[in-house]
Amino acid sequence: MTSPPRPERGRFAPSPTGPLHFGSLVAAMGSWLYAHRAGGEWLVRIEDLDPPREVAGASAAQLRTLRAFGLQPDGEVLYQSARGDAYRAALDRLLAGGDAFVCHCSRADLAATDGIHRRCVASSPRSDPSVRLCVPAGTRVAFRDQVQGVFAQDLAAQVGDIVLRRADGCWAYQLAVVVDDAAQGITEVVRGADLLDSTPRQIHLQQRLGLPTPRYAHLPLVLDGDGRKLSKSLSSLPVDDAEPLPALRAAWAALGQTPAAVACAGSPTALLSAALRAFDPARIPRRRETLLAATHNADVPARP
Incomplete structure:
Protein backbone atom coordinates (compact mmCIF):
# COMPACT_ATOMS: atom_id res chain seq x y z
CA MET A 1 0.00 0.00 0.00
CA THR A 2 1.47 3.35 -1.01
CA SER A 3 1.69 6.09 1.59
CA PRO A 4 -0.22 9.32 0.96
CA PRO A 5 1.83 12.20 -0.47
CA ARG A 6 3.36 14.56 2.07
CA PRO A 7 1.71 17.98 2.32
CA GLU A 8 3.72 20.76 0.70
CA ARG A 9 5.85 22.48 3.31
CA GLY A 10 8.72 24.97 3.06
CA ARG A 11 10.80 26.89 5.57
CA PHE A 12 12.99 29.90 6.17
CA ALA A 13 15.90 29.32 8.56
CA PRO A 14 17.93 32.39 9.57
CA SER A 15 20.87 32.34 11.97
CA PRO A 16 20.57 34.88 14.84
CA THR A 17 23.78 36.71 13.98
CA GLY A 18 22.13 40.08 13.31
CA PRO A 19 19.03 41.73 11.85
CA LEU A 20 17.52 40.64 8.55
CA HIS A 21 19.00 42.42 5.54
CA PHE A 22 17.76 42.61 1.97
CA GLY A 23 19.35 39.32 0.91
CA SER A 24 17.59 37.54 3.79
CA LEU A 25 14.30 39.12 2.73
CA VAL A 26 14.72 37.79 -0.82
CA ALA A 27 15.26 34.26 0.57
CA ALA A 28 12.32 34.58 2.97
CA MET A 29 9.95 35.88 0.30
CA GLY A 30 11.11 33.27 -2.21
CA SER A 31 10.61 30.39 0.22
CA TRP A 32 7.19 31.80 1.25
CA LEU A 33 6.06 31.98 -2.38
CA TYR A 34 7.24 28.47 -3.22
CA ALA A 35 5.50 27.01 -0.16
CA HIS A 36 2.19 28.80 -0.68
CA ARG A 37 1.89 28.57 -4.46
CA ALA A 38 0.33 25.09 -4.13
CA GLY A 39 -1.54 25.79 -0.89
CA GLY A 40 1.26 24.51 1.34
CA GLU A 41 2.67 25.67 4.66
CA TRP A 42 5.65 27.90 5.44
CA LEU A 43 7.64 27.44 8.64
CA VAL A 44 10.40 29.41 10.35
CA ARG A 45 13.37 27.78 12.05
CA ILE A 46 16.02 29.65 14.05
CA GLU A 47 19.45 28.10 13.47
CA ASP A 48 20.98 29.01 16.83
CA LEU A 49 23.66 26.33 16.96
CA ASP A 50 26.75 28.53 17.23
CA PRO A 51 26.63 30.58 20.47
CA PRO A 52 29.90 32.51 19.84
CA ARG A 53 28.44 33.97 16.63
CA GLU A 54 24.98 34.81 17.99
CA VAL A 55 23.86 38.36 18.73
CA ALA A 56 21.66 38.87 21.79
CA GLY A 57 18.08 39.63 20.78
CA ALA A 58 18.70 38.93 17.09
CA SER A 59 16.19 36.09 16.74
CA ALA A 60 13.39 38.15 18.32
CA ALA A 61 14.25 41.07 16.02
CA GLN A 62 14.25 38.79 12.96
CA LEU A 63 10.81 37.45 13.85
CA ARG A 64 9.47 41.00 14.35
CA THR A 65 10.77 41.96 10.91
CA LEU A 66 9.13 38.96 9.27
CA ARG A 67 5.80 39.86 10.89
CA ALA A 68 6.14 43.49 9.79
CA PHE A 69 6.64 42.28 6.21
CA GLY A 70 3.56 40.02 6.36
CA LEU A 71 5.64 36.82 6.42
CA GLN A 72 3.85 34.92 9.16
CA PRO A 73 4.87 31.28 9.76
CA ASP A 74 2.15 28.62 9.60
CA GLY A 75 3.19 27.01 12.86
CA GLU A 76 5.43 27.35 15.88
CA VAL A 77 8.97 28.62 15.41
CA LEU A 78 11.55 25.86 15.94
CA TYR A 79 14.82 26.69 17.73
CA GLN A 80 17.70 24.35 16.97
CA SER A 81 19.26 25.03 20.38
CA ALA A 82 16.43 22.96 21.87
CA ARG A 83 16.93 20.01 19.52
CA GLY A 84 20.06 18.40 20.98
CA ALA A 176 20.99 19.62 12.26
CA VAL A 177 19.44 20.78 8.99
CA VAL A 178 18.88 17.23 7.75
CA VAL A 179 17.30 16.05 11.01
CA ASP A 180 15.08 19.12 11.29
CA ASP A 181 13.93 19.13 7.65
CA ALA A 182 12.75 15.55 8.13
CA ALA A 183 11.15 16.21 11.53
CA GLN A 184 9.23 19.21 10.18
CA GLY A 185 8.13 17.39 7.03
CA ILE A 186 9.84 19.87 4.71
CA THR A 187 9.14 18.99 1.07
CA GLU A 188 10.85 21.97 -0.59
CA VAL A 189 14.01 23.77 0.53
CA VAL A 190 14.30 27.26 -0.96
CA ARG A 191 17.41 29.22 0.03
CA GLY A 192 20.38 31.19 -1.27
CA ALA A 193 22.76 29.77 -3.86
CA ASP A 194 25.64 30.00 -1.36
CA LEU A 195 24.27 26.74 0.09
CA LEU A 196 24.11 24.90 -3.24
CA ASP A 197 27.45 23.19 -2.54
CA SER A 198 26.12 21.92 0.81
CA THR A 199 23.16 20.12 -0.74
CA PRO A 200 25.04 16.98 -1.91
CA ARG A 201 26.34 16.54 1.66
CA GLN A 202 22.82 16.77 3.00
CA ILE A 203 21.45 14.33 0.43
CA HIS A 204 24.20 11.83 1.29
CA LEU A 205 23.38 12.20 4.99
CA GLN A 206 19.65 11.81 4.30
CA GLN A 207 20.40 8.56 2.51
CA ARG A 208 22.50 7.26 5.39
CA LEU A 209 19.71 8.07 7.87
CA GLY A 210 16.94 6.75 5.63
CA LEU A 211 15.24 10.16 5.48
CA PRO A 212 13.31 11.64 2.54
CA THR A 213 15.04 14.11 0.25
CA PRO A 214 13.09 17.34 -0.37
CA ARG A 215 13.12 19.30 -3.60
CA TYR A 216 15.63 22.14 -3.72
CA ALA A 217 15.59 25.62 -5.24
CA HIS A 218 18.64 27.84 -4.77
CA LEU A 219 17.94 31.53 -5.38
CA PRO A 220 20.52 33.99 -6.75
CA LEU A 221 22.64 35.37 -3.96
CA VAL A 222 22.33 39.13 -3.53
CA LEU A 223 25.74 40.84 -3.38
CA ASP A 224 26.68 44.41 -2.55
CA GLY A 225 28.49 46.74 -4.94
CA ASP A 226 31.84 45.26 -3.89
CA GLY A 227 30.71 41.72 -4.70
CA ARG A 228 30.26 40.61 -1.09
CA LYS A 229 27.31 38.68 0.32
CA LEU A 230 25.11 41.16 2.18
CA SER A 231 25.40 39.36 5.50
CA LYS A 232 29.18 39.92 5.29
CA SER A 233 29.01 43.46 3.93
CA LEU A 234 30.03 46.33 6.18
CA SER A 235 27.70 48.61 4.21
CA SER A 236 24.69 46.33 4.57
CA LEU A 237 21.87 47.82 6.62
CA PRO A 238 18.81 45.97 7.88
CA VAL A 239 15.55 46.49 6.04
CA ASP A 240 13.17 48.89 7.77
CA ASP A 241 10.22 47.32 9.59
CA ALA A 242 8.37 50.65 9.44
CA GLU A 243 8.42 50.80 5.61
CA PRO A 244 8.15 47.25 4.29
CA LEU A 245 6.57 47.89 0.89
CA PRO A 246 9.63 49.26 -1.00
CA ALA A 247 11.82 46.39 0.21
CA LEU A 248 9.15 43.80 -0.65
CA ARG A 249 8.83 45.24 -4.17
CA ALA A 250 12.62 45.17 -4.56
CA ALA A 251 12.77 41.56 -3.34
CA TRP A 252 10.03 40.63 -5.83
CA ALA A 253 12.08 42.20 -8.61
CA ALA A 254 15.24 40.41 -7.43
CA LEU A 255 13.33 37.16 -7.93
CA GLY A 256 12.90 38.09 -11.59
CA GLN A 257 9.18 38.75 -11.30
CA THR A 258 7.12 41.43 -13.08
CA PRO A 259 7.10 44.67 -11.02
CA ALA A 260 3.67 45.69 -12.33
CA ALA A 261 2.04 42.72 -10.61
CA VAL A 262 2.61 44.26 -7.15
CA ALA A 263 2.79 47.96 -8.01
CA CYS A 264 -0.69 48.83 -6.71
CA ALA A 265 -0.51 46.93 -3.40
CA GLY A 266 -0.99 49.20 -0.39
CA SER A 267 0.02 46.83 2.40
CA PRO A 268 2.37 43.89 2.90
CA THR A 269 -0.58 41.48 3.00
CA ALA A 270 -1.99 42.83 -0.24
CA LEU A 271 1.41 42.75 -1.90
CA LEU A 272 2.04 39.15 -0.90
CA SER A 273 -1.41 38.13 -2.10
CA ALA A 274 -0.79 39.77 -5.47
CA ALA A 275 2.69 38.24 -5.63
CA LEU A 276 1.33 34.78 -4.95
CA ARG A 277 -1.17 35.07 -7.81
CA ALA A 278 1.50 36.26 -10.24
CA PHE A 279 4.49 34.20 -9.08
CA ASP A 280 6.27 32.35 -11.88
CA PRO A 281 9.27 30.28 -10.67
CA ALA A 282 10.51 30.02 -14.25
CA ARG A 283 11.32 33.75 -14.18
CA ILE A 284 13.83 33.43 -11.33
CA PRO A 285 17.33 34.18 -12.69
CA ARG A 286 19.40 31.04 -13.01
CA ARG A 287 22.67 32.77 -12.23
CA ARG A 288 23.99 32.09 -8.74
CA GLU A 289 24.75 35.72 -7.89
CA THR A 290 23.21 39.09 -8.60
CA LEU A 291 24.55 42.51 -7.68
CA LEU A 292 22.42 44.71 -5.50
CA ALA A 293 20.99 47.47 -7.69
CA ALA A 294 22.80 50.78 -7.35
CA THR A 295 19.47 52.42 -6.54
CA HIS A 296 18.68 50.01 -3.73
CA ASN A 297 19.83 52.21 -0.87
CA ALA A 298 17.78 55.11 -2.21
CA ASP A 299 14.66 53.09 -3.03
CA VAL A 300 14.55 50.66 -0.11
CA PRO A 301 14.46 52.27 3.31
CA ALA A 302 16.87 50.77 5.80
CA ARG A 303 16.74 51.02 9.56
CA PRO A 304 19.16 53.73 10.76
Missing part, protein backbone atom coordinates in the same frame (compact mmCIF):
# COMPACT_ATOMS: atom_id res chain seq x y z
CA ASP A 85 18.34 15.13 21.86
CA ALA A 86 17.18 14.64 18.26
CA TYR A 87 20.65 15.32 16.88
CA ARG A 88 22.23 13.00 19.44
CA ALA A 89 19.82 10.19 18.50
CA ALA A 90 20.67 10.57 14.81
CA LEU A 91 24.40 10.64 15.56
CA ASP A 92 24.12 7.49 17.69
CA ARG A 93 22.36 5.71 14.80
CA LEU A 94 25.14 6.65 12.42
CA LEU A 95 27.86 5.58 14.85
CA ALA A 96 26.11 2.26 15.57
CA GLY A 97 25.72 1.56 11.85
CA GLY A 98 29.35 2.36 11.04
CA ASP A 99 28.45 5.42 8.95
CA ALA A 100 30.12 7.82 11.40
CA PHE A 101 33.35 7.75 13.39
CA VAL A 102 35.19 9.67 16.08
CA CYS A 103 37.96 11.82 14.59
CA HIS A 104 40.97 13.30 16.42
CA CYS A 105 42.31 15.21 13.39
CA SER A 106 42.98 18.93 13.81
CA ARG A 107 43.05 21.56 11.10
CA ALA A 108 46.84 21.41 11.15
CA ASP A 109 46.69 17.64 10.59
CA LEU A 110 44.61 18.20 7.44
CA ALA A 111 46.58 21.12 6.02
CA ALA A 112 48.29 18.90 3.46
CA THR A 113 44.90 17.99 1.93
CA ASP A 114 43.47 21.53 2.08
CA GLY A 115 41.26 20.54 5.00
CA ILE A 116 39.63 17.61 3.20
CA HIS A 117 39.41 14.53 5.42
CA ARG A 118 39.78 11.17 3.67
CA ARG A 119 41.38 9.21 6.49
CA CYS A 120 42.46 9.96 10.04
CA VAL A 121 46.00 11.31 10.23
CA ALA A 122 45.96 12.78 13.74
CA SER A 123 49.37 13.15 15.26
CA SER A 124 47.97 12.61 18.77
CA PRO A 125 44.62 11.92 20.49
CA ARG A 126 42.46 14.90 21.42
CA SER A 127 40.38 15.33 24.54
CA ASP A 128 37.66 16.92 22.40
CA PRO A 129 37.41 14.84 19.18
CA SER A 130 34.86 15.58 16.51
CA VAL A 131 32.52 13.06 14.87
CA ARG A 132 32.45 12.70 11.09
CA LEU A 133 30.23 11.05 8.50
CA CYS A 134 32.13 8.58 6.36
CA VAL A 135 32.16 9.48 2.65
CA PRO A 136 33.49 6.43 0.79
CA ALA A 137 35.77 6.86 -2.21
CA GLY A 138 33.75 7.29 -5.39
CA THR A 139 30.72 8.83 -3.67
CA ARG A 140 29.12 11.19 -6.18
CA VAL A 141 25.81 12.98 -5.65
CA ALA A 142 23.76 14.67 -8.36
CA PHE A 143 20.35 16.33 -8.14
CA ARG A 144 18.17 18.67 -10.19
CA ASP A 145 17.75 22.07 -8.60
CA GLN A 146 14.54 23.89 -9.54
CA VAL A 147 16.46 27.10 -10.30
CA GLN A 148 20.07 26.14 -11.01
CA GLY A 149 19.41 22.94 -12.97
CA VAL A 150 21.46 19.75 -12.58
CA PHE A 151 24.22 20.00 -9.99
CA ALA A 152 26.70 17.19 -9.36
CA GLN A 153 29.53 16.85 -6.88
CA ASP A 154 32.23 14.24 -6.32
CA LEU A 155 31.66 14.26 -2.59
CA ALA A 156 34.65 12.11 -1.70
CA ALA A 157 37.15 14.11 -3.76
CA GLN A 158 35.80 17.63 -3.19
CA VAL A 159 34.48 17.47 0.37
CA GLY A 160 35.67 14.32 2.15
CA ASP A 161 34.34 13.00 5.44
CA ILE A 162 31.78 15.45 6.84
CA VAL A 163 31.80 16.86 10.38
CA LEU A 164 28.61 16.04 12.30
CA ARG A 165 29.65 17.21 15.75
CA ARG A 166 32.41 19.73 16.09
CA ALA A 167 35.40 19.39 18.39
CA ASP A 168 33.98 22.19 20.58
CA GLY A 169 30.86 20.09 21.18
CA CYS A 170 28.55 22.12 18.92
CA TRP A 171 26.31 20.30 16.48
CA ALA A 172 27.31 20.79 12.86
CA TYR A 173 24.91 22.53 10.51
CA GLN A 174 24.76 19.61 8.08
CA LEU A 175 23.42 17.17 10.68
Whole structure:
Protein backbone atom coordinates (compact mmCIF):
# COMPACT_ATOMS: atom_id res chain seq x y z
CA MET A 1 0.00 0.00 0.00
CA THR A 2 1.47 3.35 -1.01
CA SER A 3 1.69 6.09 1.59
CA PRO A 4 -0.22 9.32 0.96
CA PRO A 5 1.83 12.20 -0.47
CA ARG A 6 3.36 14.56 2.07
CA PRO A 7 1.71 17.98 2.32
CA GLU A 8 3.72 20.76 0.70
CA ARG A 9 5.85 22.48 3.31
CA GLY A 10 8.72 24.97 3.06
CA ARG A 11 10.80 26.89 5.57
CA PHE A 12 12.99 29.90 6.17
CA ALA A 13 15.90 29.32 8.56
CA PRO A 14 17.93 32.39 9.57
CA SER A 15 20.87 32.34 11.97
CA PRO A 16 20.57 34.88 14.84
CA THR A 17 23.78 36.71 13.98
CA GLY A 18 22.13 40.08 13.31
CA PRO A 19 19.03 41.73 11.85
CA LEU A 20 17.52 40.64 8.55
CA HIS A 21 19.00 42.42 5.54
CA PHE A 22 17.76 42.61 1.97
CA GLY A 23 19.35 39.32 0.91
CA SER A 24 17.59 37.54 3.79
CA LEU A 25 14.30 39.12 2.73
CA VAL A 26 14.72 37.79 -0.82
CA ALA A 27 15.26 34.26 0.57
CA ALA A 28 12.32 34.58 2.97
CA MET A 29 9.95 35.88 0.30
CA GLY A 30 11.11 33.27 -2.21
CA SER A 31 10.61 30.39 0.22
CA TRP A 32 7.19 31.80 1.25
CA LEU A 33 6.06 31.98 -2.38
CA TYR A 34 7.24 28.47 -3.22
CA ALA A 35 5.50 27.01 -0.16
CA HIS A 36 2.19 28.80 -0.68
CA ARG A 37 1.89 28.57 -4.46
CA ALA A 38 0.33 25.09 -4.13
CA GLY A 39 -1.54 25.79 -0.89
CA GLY A 40 1.26 24.51 1.34
CA GLU A 41 2.67 25.67 4.66
CA TRP A 42 5.65 27.90 5.44
CA LEU A 43 7.64 27.44 8.64
CA VAL A 44 10.40 29.41 10.35
CA ARG A 45 13.37 27.78 12.05
CA ILE A 46 16.02 29.65 14.05
CA GLU A 47 19.45 28.10 13.47
CA ASP A 48 20.98 29.01 16.83
CA LEU A 49 23.66 26.33 16.96
CA ASP A 50 26.75 28.53 17.23
CA PRO A 51 26.63 30.58 20.47
CA PRO A 52 29.90 32.51 19.84
CA ARG A 53 28.44 33.97 16.63
CA GLU A 54 24.98 34.81 17.99
CA VAL A 55 23.86 38.36 18.73
CA ALA A 56 21.66 38.87 21.79
CA GLY A 57 18.08 39.63 20.78
CA ALA A 58 18.70 38.93 17.09
CA SER A 59 16.19 36.09 16.74
CA ALA A 60 13.39 38.15 18.32
CA ALA A 61 14.25 41.07 16.02
CA GLN A 62 14.25 38.79 12.96
CA LEU A 63 10.81 37.45 13.85
CA ARG A 64 9.47 41.00 14.35
CA THR A 65 10.77 41.96 10.91
CA LEU A 66 9.13 38.96 9.27
CA ARG A 67 5.80 39.86 10.89
CA ALA A 68 6.14 43.49 9.79
CA PHE A 69 6.64 42.28 6.21
CA GLY A 70 3.56 40.02 6.36
CA LEU A 71 5.64 36.82 6.42
CA GLN A 72 3.85 34.92 9.16
CA PRO A 73 4.87 31.28 9.76
CA ASP A 74 2.15 28.62 9.60
CA GLY A 75 3.19 27.01 12.86
CA GLU A 76 5.43 27.35 15.88
CA VAL A 77 8.97 28.62 15.41
CA LEU A 78 11.55 25.86 15.94
CA TYR A 79 14.82 26.69 17.73
CA GLN A 80 17.70 24.35 16.97
CA SER A 81 19.26 25.03 20.38
CA ALA A 82 16.43 22.96 21.87
CA ARG A 83 16.93 20.01 19.52
CA GLY A 84 20.06 18.40 20.98
CA ASP A 85 18.34 15.13 21.86
CA ALA A 86 17.18 14.64 18.26
CA TYR A 87 20.65 15.32 16.88
CA ARG A 88 22.23 13.00 19.44
CA ALA A 89 19.82 10.19 18.50
CA ALA A 90 20.67 10.57 14.81
CA LEU A 91 24.40 10.64 15.56
CA ASP A 92 24.12 7.49 17.69
CA ARG A 93 22.36 5.71 14.80
CA LEU A 94 25.14 6.65 12.42
CA LEU A 95 27.86 5.58 14.85
CA ALA A 96 26.11 2.26 15.57
CA GLY A 97 25.72 1.56 11.85
CA GLY A 98 29.35 2.36 11.04
CA ASP A 99 28.45 5.42 8.95
CA ALA A 100 30.12 7.82 11.40
CA PHE A 101 33.35 7.75 13.39
CA VAL A 102 35.19 9.67 16.08
CA CYS A 103 37.96 11.82 14.59
CA HIS A 104 40.97 13.30 16.42
CA CYS A 105 42.31 15.21 13.39
CA SER A 106 42.98 18.93 13.81
CA ARG A 107 43.05 21.56 11.10
CA ALA A 108 46.84 21.41 11.15
CA ASP A 109 46.69 17.64 10.59
CA LEU A 110 44.61 18.20 7.44
CA ALA A 111 46.58 21.12 6.02
CA ALA A 112 48.29 18.90 3.46
CA THR A 113 44.90 17.99 1.93
CA ASP A 114 43.47 21.53 2.08
CA GLY A 115 41.26 20.54 5.00
CA ILE A 116 39.63 17.61 3.20
CA HIS A 117 39.41 14.53 5.42
CA ARG A 118 39.78 11.17 3.67
CA ARG A 119 41.38 9.21 6.49
CA CYS A 120 42.46 9.96 10.04
CA VAL A 121 46.00 11.31 10.23
CA ALA A 122 45.96 12.78 13.74
CA SER A 123 49.37 13.15 15.26
CA SER A 124 47.97 12.61 18.77
CA PRO A 125 44.62 11.92 20.49
CA ARG A 126 42.46 14.90 21.42
CA SER A 127 40.38 15.33 24.54
CA ASP A 128 37.66 16.92 22.40
CA PRO A 129 37.41 14.84 19.18
CA SER A 130 34.86 15.58 16.51
CA VAL A 131 32.52 13.06 14.87
CA ARG A 132 32.45 12.70 11.09
CA LEU A 133 30.23 11.05 8.50
CA CYS A 134 32.13 8.58 6.36
CA VAL A 135 32.16 9.48 2.65
CA PRO A 136 33.49 6.43 0.79
CA ALA A 137 35.77 6.86 -2.21
CA GLY A 138 33.75 7.29 -5.39
CA THR A 139 30.72 8.83 -3.67
CA ARG A 140 29.12 11.19 -6.18
CA VAL A 141 25.81 12.98 -5.65
CA ALA A 142 23.76 14.67 -8.36
CA PHE A 143 20.35 16.33 -8.14
CA ARG A 144 18.17 18.67 -10.19
CA ASP A 145 17.75 22.07 -8.60
CA GLN A 146 14.54 23.89 -9.54
CA VAL A 147 16.46 27.10 -10.30
CA GLN A 148 20.07 26.14 -11.01
CA GLY A 149 19.41 22.94 -12.97
CA VAL A 150 21.46 19.75 -12.58
CA PHE A 151 24.22 20.00 -9.99
CA ALA A 152 26.70 17.19 -9.36
CA GLN A 153 29.53 16.85 -6.88
CA ASP A 154 32.23 14.24 -6.32
CA LEU A 155 31.66 14.26 -2.59
CA ALA A 156 34.65 12.11 -1.70
CA ALA A 157 37.15 14.11 -3.76
CA GLN A 158 35.80 17.63 -3.19
CA VAL A 159 34.48 17.47 0.37
CA GLY A 160 35.67 14.32 2.15
CA ASP A 161 34.34 13.00 5.44
CA ILE A 162 31.78 15.45 6.84
CA VAL A 163 31.80 16.86 10.38
CA LEU A 164 28.61 16.04 12.30
CA ARG A 165 29.65 17.21 15.75
CA ARG A 166 32.41 19.73 16.09
CA ALA A 167 35.40 19.39 18.39
CA ASP A 168 33.98 22.19 20.58
CA GLY A 169 30.86 20.09 21.18
CA CYS A 170 28.55 22.12 18.92
CA TRP A 171 26.31 20.30 16.48
CA ALA A 172 27.31 20.79 12.86
CA TYR A 173 24.91 22.53 10.51
CA GLN A 174 24.76 19.61 8.08
CA LEU A 175 23.42 17.17 10.68
CA ALA A 176 20.99 19.62 12.26
CA VAL A 177 19.44 20.78 8.99
CA VAL A 178 18.88 17.23 7.75
CA VAL A 179 17.30 16.05 11.01
CA ASP A 180 15.08 19.12 11.29
CA ASP A 181 13.93 19.13 7.65
CA ALA A 182 12.75 15.55 8.13
CA ALA A 183 11.15 16.21 11.53
CA GLN A 184 9.23 19.21 10.18
CA GLY A 185 8.13 17.39 7.03
CA ILE A 186 9.84 19.87 4.71
CA THR A 187 9.14 18.99 1.07
CA GLU A 188 10.85 21.97 -0.59
CA VAL A 189 14.01 23.77 0.53
CA VAL A 190 14.30 27.26 -0.96
CA ARG A 191 17.41 29.22 0.03
CA GLY A 192 20.38 31.19 -1.27
CA ALA A 193 22.76 29.77 -3.86
CA ASP A 194 25.64 30.00 -1.36
CA LEU A 195 24.27 26.74 0.09
CA LEU A 196 24.11 24.90 -3.24
CA ASP A 197 27.45 23.19 -2.54
CA SER A 198 26.12 21.92 0.81
CA THR A 199 23.16 20.12 -0.74
CA PRO A 200 25.04 16.98 -1.91
CA ARG A 201 26.34 16.54 1.66
CA GLN A 202 22.82 16.77 3.00
CA ILE A 203 21.45 14.33 0.43
CA HIS A 204 24.20 11.83 1.29
CA LEU A 205 23.38 12.20 4.99
CA GLN A 206 19.65 11.81 4.30
CA GLN A 207 20.40 8.56 2.51
CA ARG A 208 22.50 7.26 5.39
CA LEU A 209 19.71 8.07 7.87
CA GLY A 210 16.94 6.75 5.63
CA LEU A 211 15.24 10.16 5.48
CA PRO A 212 13.31 11.64 2.54
CA THR A 213 15.04 14.11 0.25
CA PRO A 214 13.09 17.34 -0.37
CA ARG A 215 13.12 19.30 -3.60
CA TYR A 216 15.63 22.14 -3.72
CA ALA A 217 15.59 25.62 -5.24
CA HIS A 218 18.64 27.84 -4.77
CA LEU A 219 17.94 31.53 -5.38
CA PRO A 220 20.52 33.99 -6.75
CA LEU A 221 22.64 35.37 -3.96
CA VAL A 222 22.33 39.13 -3.53
CA LEU A 223 25.74 40.84 -3.38
CA ASP A 224 26.68 44.41 -2.55
CA GLY A 225 28.49 46.74 -4.94
CA ASP A 226 31.84 45.26 -3.89
CA GLY A 227 30.71 41.72 -4.70
CA ARG A 228 30.26 40.61 -1.09
CA LYS A 229 27.31 38.68 0.32
CA LEU A 230 25.11 41.16 2.18
CA SER A 231 25.40 39.36 5.50
CA LYS A 232 29.18 39.92 5.29
CA SER A 233 29.01 43.46 3.93
CA LEU A 234 30.03 46.33 6.18
CA SER A 235 27.70 48.61 4.21
CA SER A 236 24.69 46.33 4.57
CA LEU A 237 21.87 47.82 6.62
CA PRO A 238 18.81 45.97 7.88
CA VAL A 239 15.55 46.49 6.04
CA ASP A 240 13.17 48.89 7.77
CA ASP A 241 10.22 47.32 9.59
CA ALA A 242 8.37 50.65 9.44
CA GLU A 243 8.42 50.80 5.61
CA PRO A 244 8.15 47.25 4.29
CA LEU A 245 6.57 47.89 0.89
CA PRO A 246 9.63 49.26 -1.00
CA ALA A 247 11.82 46.39 0.21
CA LEU A 248 9.15 43.80 -0.65
CA ARG A 249 8.83 45.24 -4.17
CA ALA A 250 12.62 45.17 -4.56
CA ALA A 251 12.77 41.56 -3.34
CA TRP A 252 10.03 40.63 -5.83
CA ALA A 253 12.08 42.20 -8.61
CA ALA A 254 15.24 40.41 -7.43
CA LEU A 255 13.33 37.16 -7.93
CA GLY A 256 12.90 38.09 -11.59
CA GLN A 257 9.18 38.75 -11.30
CA THR A 258 7.12 41.43 -13.08
CA PRO A 259 7.10 44.67 -11.02
CA ALA A 260 3.67 45.69 -12.33
CA ALA A 261 2.04 42.72 -10.61
CA VAL A 262 2.61 44.26 -7.15
CA ALA A 263 2.79 47.96 -8.01
CA CYS A 264 -0.69 48.83 -6.71
CA ALA A 265 -0.51 46.93 -3.40
CA GLY A 266 -0.99 49.20 -0.39
CA SER A 267 0.02 46.83 2.40
CA PRO A 268 2.37 43.89 2.90
CA THR A 269 -0.58 41.48 3.00
CA ALA A 270 -1.99 42.83 -0.24
CA LEU A 271 1.41 42.75 -1.90
CA LEU A 272 2.04 39.15 -0.90
CA SER A 273 -1.41 38.13 -2.10
CA ALA A 274 -0.79 39.77 -5.47
CA ALA A 275 2.69 38.24 -5.63
CA LEU A 276 1.33 34.78 -4.95
CA ARG A 277 -1.17 35.07 -7.81
CA ALA A 278 1.50 36.26 -10.24
CA PHE A 279 4.49 34.20 -9.08
CA ASP A 280 6.27 32.35 -11.88
CA PRO A 281 9.27 30.28 -10.67
CA ALA A 282 10.51 30.02 -14.25
CA ARG A 283 11.32 33.75 -14.18
CA ILE A 284 13.83 33.43 -11.33
CA PRO A 285 17.33 34.18 -12.69
CA ARG A 286 19.40 31.04 -13.01
CA ARG A 287 22.67 32.77 -12.23
CA ARG A 288 23.99 32.09 -8.74
CA GLU A 289 24.75 35.72 -7.89
CA THR A 290 23.21 39.09 -8.60
CA LEU A 291 24.55 42.51 -7.68
CA LEU A 292 22.42 44.71 -5.50
CA ALA A 293 20.99 47.47 -7.69
CA ALA A 294 22.80 50.78 -7.35
CA THR A 295 19.47 52.42 -6.54
CA HIS A 296 18.68 50.01 -3.73
CA ASN A 297 19.83 52.21 -0.87
CA ALA A 298 17.78 55.11 -2.21
CA ASP A 299 14.66 53.09 -3.03
CA VAL A 300 14.55 50.66 -0.11
CA PRO A 301 14.46 52.27 3.31
CA ALA A 302 16.87 50.77 5.80
CA ARG A 303 16.74 51.02 9.56
CA PRO A 304 19.16 53.73 10.76
